[in-house]
Amino acid sequence: MTEQVAKDQPGEGRLTHAPSDHPPVPRAKVGVVLANLGTPDATDYWSMRRYLSEFLSDKRVVDYANWKWQPLLQLIILTKRPFSSGNAYKSIWNNERNESPLLTTTRAQTEKMTERLKALYGDDVEVDFCMRYGNPSTESVLNRLKEKGCEKIVFFPLYPQYGSPTTATANDQAFRTLMKMKWQPSIRTVPAYFDHPAYTDALANSVREAYAGFTSRPTKLVASYHGVPERYLLEGDPYHCQCQKTTRLLREKLGLPKEEVDTAFQSQFGPEKWVGPQTVDHVAELAKQGHKHIAILSPAFSSDCVETLEEIKEEIHDSFMEAGGETFSYIPCLNDRDDHIDALLAVVNNELSGWLPRT
Template sequence: MSDKSQPATCPAHAPSDHPKIKPAKVGILLTNLGTPDSTDYWPMRRYLSEFLSDKRVVDYPSWKWQPILQGIILSIRPFKSGAAYKSIWNNEANESPLLTITKQQTAAIKTKMEERYGDKVMVDFCMRYGNPSTKSKVREMVEAGCTRILFFPLYPHYAGATSATANDQFFRALMEEKWQPTARIVEPYFEEPSYIEALAQSIETAYAAAEKKPEKLICSYHGVPERYLHEGDPYHCQCQKTTRLLKERLGWDDTQIVTTFQSKFGPEEWLKPYTVEEVARLAKEEGVKNIAVCAPAFSADCIETLEEINEEIKESFEHAGGQDFTYVPCLNDSPAHIDALSGVIEKNLLGWLE
């Protein structure tokens, strides 16, 4: 994002040969998961290797996991993942939808922050995996005069494999700075009233536009191994609370809304019920013909929503006898979502900027 930096000057009362320093400002650095640079084999392989080598994502011992990853998995999976990305790729901009939407979110938040704080802030985004990297954006902010950085993982819920690894990468970037800025991390916002309101509005809009009113709403969250829950990760509980708060805001009862988990990977048991199996069960065993699916854990539409939910999970429901499948888009850069994210940022800037 462009930066309207003021020129660097010598500090007051400093000798004339003192290095020039830019006026201090606050950096607001948004971050999301990441994206491959293209759908071709080698960019996909690099991206998947970085992602699946992260100990926060796959915590098996390296001696056991890396030979499997670098051998069998990364010889085959880039072709499959590349094909999936091609089905949703933003060909006009030659980038993934996640990157397109994150740019749009950042631009909208930048406008709001500059309207409120003027040139005291610098707003930008980075990705945990791929480009633009966290390290490069921290470097840009420090060079622009940011002596304080608010780091905002765009995950409503905390999980070791999402929020924590994003924070890890941010801290690694700070370790390389000679003059290290003061830093704050935005905590998960899964129960923020404005976030729940934005979710509820998106559901109401989708239901109003549907030809047939869905009988059930499936809240499909990205899954993690069940073991993580027992090891202290709060993700499962936070997802359940989001569903409950959304249900209460919509004025529904328990029969109208279901919590599920998607994207299982590997041999372990993951959080259940699995979305792909649950939608089929609803159609087969309960005779449900019309459903809607939303993805509250994703701040922007991506491969897991546009391809997995709107293609694979939809297909599972229809093959089991379901008829009408409504996908409720992520909140993306909707005005209600931008207002919610901006409100969270403003709360976290208290004491730095008023």
């Protein structure tokens, strides 16, 4: 990166062409932002209500007309759901840090990514993370990086498969922040990486390691993705297709036959038809078919969260066991595994091409 300041202190200095009394300015850098879905600040009613209101008011998540949706959301759904969602979060809450597991893991991923990128690019890079809903907010993080001198920013939504309710809304929020800036940094948004060899290698490694520790071999591996309304697929959202391809690539890397690996979708809500099969129903059907031991993983989630630690390990687990299953094995998300960080680093390095020379 071209040196733009004469340093007075680490991280700041005078513009080389400026007069001696010019105030210090940050040294020009490139920022890398890891963006995840979000987290409530706490599990109490009002914290959950604020979080759920922000989440469920997003047009990318629920695209019904406001006149129809907002009265239902504010007057009915948000009078009850904060209690049930709060209880779900309480069951998985990181009490030591007083935060959700998603926040804990995203921070750990960021710390490891910082180490990797600093080794490659030195002080020319600043790494941070943000949440689409809740804190740290996208706006606060992008503004902080701008103040640190980041004239270029790689914005990385941590969703392997592109979805309008996930990747697109994260990017939307970044663009809304830029709209408020007098001097915008250049920005690159990271595309979906569902078929990146390093990502699918990490998925396959996690399955192999889990299988090696089982006392019996599962007769079915279920890849459970967060669901979307079927209408999204028909309107051009590629998420469903990318999920199917992720499962196929994983199965091929593991060398498993087609009949041993299934794709299913979880977290359905609302009255309209969603893509299927629904995980909670599918695992019950597998038990009824005689599958006594199944393994399940969540390739759409970069970090374990309420949908995996509570929904899969409790609700979906119970559905399988009550239908006659005997052993239900959950394979954790990739979280801050080293091979996962290596995969994310490979994706980021591609986007940094031409912006940063390696040290």
